[in-house]
Amino acid sequence: MAASRDGYGQALLEMIDDKEVVVLEADLGKSTKSLHFRNARPERTISCGIGEQNMMLVAAGLASSGYTPFASTFAIFTERAFEQIRNGIARPNLAVHICGSHGGVHTGTDGSSAQSIEDLAIYRTLPNMTVMHPCDDVSATVLTKQCRNLAGPSYMRTARNKTLVLYDGREDELEIGKGVVHRAGVDVAIIACGVLVAKALEAAEILSADGIEASVVDMHTLKPLDEDLVAKLVTQCGCVVTAEDHLLIGGLGGAVAEFLVSNLPAPLERVGVNDRFGESGQAEEMLDLLAINTADIVAAATRAISRKKL
Amino acid sequence: MTHRAAAGHPGGSLSEIDILVALYSTRLRIDPKQPDLVDRDRFILSKGHASPGMYAVLAEHGFFSHKELESYRVLGGICQGHVDMKWTPGVDFSAGSLGMGLSFGIGCAHAARLDGSERTIFVMLGDGELQEGSVWEAAMAAAHHELGNLKVFVDRNRIQNDDFIDAQMRMFDVAAKWRAFGWAVKEIDGHDMEEILKGLEWMDSITDGPAVIIAHTVKGKGISYMENNPAFHGAAPSDEQLLQGLTELGVEV
Numbered sequence: 001m002a003a004s005r006d007g008y009g010q011a012l013l014e015m016i017d018d019k020e021v022v023v024l025e026a027d028l029g030k031s032t033k034s035l036h037f038r039n040a041r042p043e044r045t046i047s048c049g050i051g052e053q054n055m056m057l058v059a060a061g062l063a064s065s066g067y068t069p070f071a072s073t074f075a076i077f078t079e080r081a082f083e084q085i086r087n088g089i090a091r092p093n094l095a096v097h098i099c100g101s102h103g104g105v106h107t108g109t110d111g112s113s114a115q116s117i118e119d120l121a122i123y124r125t126l127p128n129m130t131v132m133h134p135c136d137d138v139s140a141t142v143l144t145k146q147c148r149n150l151a152g153p154s155y156m157r158t159a160r161n162k163t164l165v166l167y168d169g170r171e172d173e174l175e176i177g178k179g180v181v182h183r184a185g186v187d188v189a190i191i192a193c194g195v196l197v198a199k200a201l202e203a204a205e206i207l208s209a210d211g212i213e214a215s216v217v218d219m220h221t222l223k224p225l226d227e228d229l230v231a232k233l234v235t236q237c238g239c240v241v242t243a244e245d246h247l248l249i250g251g252l253g254g255a256v257a258e259f260l261v262s263n264l265p266a267p268l269e270r271v272g273v274n275d276r277f278g279e280s281g282q283a284e285e286m287l288d289l290l291a292i293n294t295a296d297i298v299a300a301a302t303r304a305i306s307r308k309k310l
Numbered sequence: 311m312t313h314r315a316a317a318g319h320p321g322g323s324l325s326e327i328d329i330l331v332a333l334y335s336t337r338l339r340i341d342p343k344q345p346d347l348v349d350r351d352r353f354i355l356s357k358g359h360a361s362p363g364m365y366a367v368l369a370e371h372g373f374f375s376h377k378e379l380e381s382y383r384v385l386g387g388i389c390q391g392h393v394d395m396k397w398t399p400g401v402d403f404s405a406g407s408l409g410m411g412l413s414f415g416i417g418c419a420h421a422a423r424l425d426g427s428e429r430t431i432f433v434m435l436g437d438g439e440l441q442e443g444s445v446w447e448a449a450m451a452a453a454h455h456e457l458g459n460l461k462v463f464v465d466r467n468r469i470q471n472d473d474f475i476d477a478q479m480r481m482f483d484v485a486a487k488w489r490a491f492g493w494a495v496k497e498i499d500g501h502d503m504e505e506i507l508k509g510l511e512w513m514d515s516i517t518d519g520p521a522v523i524i525a526h527t528v529k530g531k532g533i534s535y536m537e538n539n540p541a542f543h544g545a546a547p548s549d550e551q552l553l554q555g556l557t558e559l560g561v562e563v
Binding site for chain 2: 022044049058065083084091092
């Protein structure tokens with residue numbers, strides 16, 4: 001078990017000798033895990049205090065001058081600087097890499113103010129922006145390091161709490177913009193991201209015991225969406241379930257729905273937070289409360305398959 | 311430009327123009343033939359709506375032809391409504407939303423420091439813009455990081471979009487605010503060329519932290535019907551007004 005935010009910190013640490021990498025913090029480096037970079041390279045770490053709006057544009061100025069800034073804070077607090085990100089980073093297409101940690105209701109006991117459930121939708125709306133939500137620490141490390149090669153900006157949500165490590169020894173399978181098939185099945189395709197990838201794999205095992213074979217895909221990149229993979233899955237399985245620790249509006253489910261409705265209409269059931277805020281509770285309790293846990297994915301798969309048979 | 315486009319921001323372009331002329335003529339180390347050279351001084355027009363003033367100066371200094379000034383606010387034209395680094399040679403920042411340029415300048419200043427470069431980052435803020443809270447996040451950060459390569463002008467023309475600043479949101483003692491945030495502060499007459507040039511020398515003498523000049527200016531400077539008139543923050547002159555204005559400026563029409 002490990003938290004994806006630790007993977008982000010590890011990636012920065014692995015880039016300390018890259019002199020163009022600069023790290024920006026807004027008083028949450030201990031939480032987002034940029035502190036390891038700070039300890040190793042204080043001269044290339046810029047403290048912005050509790051000032052996210054300033055931080056995003058300082059990063060933009062650095063990017064315009066040839067540096068590759070990695071700026072992190074809680075996912076929810078990146079949103080405070082949305083317009084700075086929109087006008088100052090995405091619009092001029094500056095390669096600033098934003099990491100929003102503590103995303104989703106899985107964040108837990110801090111309560112609804114800290115549980116961003118809209119970040120992925122918000123950043124998907126911006127032209128030029130790559131949007132990612134890795135499911136474990138290993139993939140967070142690999143994808144963060146790959147950001148170094150992007151020509152434009154990116155947003156990555158990481159999670160506070162530990163989940164199953166799925167990519168140990170499988171680092172080579174990871175590429176920004178390409179979903180990863182973790183399980184092959186022909187009855188239903190479950191496309192998940194973040195902390196719900198492990199839940200989707202659990203759901204697939206439960207379904208398998210009932211004779212239903214599900215494909216399970218980690219769609220760590222929401223934008224650009226791996227449309228070729230989604231098309232292949234729909235053709236193979238005939239129906240789709242999406243699963244995310246995010247609102248039903250505009251996230252992974254929204255991205256897949258947008259693609260399907262215009263290209264390959266098929267039954268789609270979306271597991272996500274249904275138009276409400278979270279509250280304080282343990283991570284698992286939150287997934288249960290908001291009906292985005294393993295059992296909910298199983299139920300959604302059953303519904304999707306039944307619609308296929310209509 | 312604003313007359314041709316029948317839109318735009320003449321008032322703030324005229325209040326800033328003497329400072330821009332001084333900067334581009336005497337101080338900025340830039341090369342119109344290499345506008346993207348990394349090791350160049352930066353000029354960040356944070357009050358990016360006052361773009362006609364900057365476009366005129368850039369054209370005068372050879373970043374593009376005067377003919378391009380006709381493209382102001384025209385589809386496909388390089389002179390966008392608000393200054394934009396992706397569209398116009400010589401523009402270092404994509405503005406249009408107030409309260410952003412100082413933070414961007416801080417990033418450029420950090421980059422210069424990391425590069426070990428002597429280049430200087432100049433930022434022009436509007437006084438109405440100081441109402442944006444994000445300006446003060448940036449002001450605090452610049453002083454904290456002791457960015458001696460960051461120089462700011464505040465175009466203190468006392469008028470914002472809807473009305474006089476004193477009617478919209480009073481500023482009280484602007485210089486005292488900057489001092490309290492840890493900046494070196496000087497006040498000048500932003501239309502007195504000698505004071506502007508002395509101000510630039512003073513800025514260069516400040517090396518241990520950021521410096522700001524509060525430049526007292528007149529919105530619409532030089533055009534009688536625009537001067538100190540809130541109506542010309544964001545409105546273009548009519549045909550008759552254009553003729554009158556050009557005549558007042560001594561342009562043969």
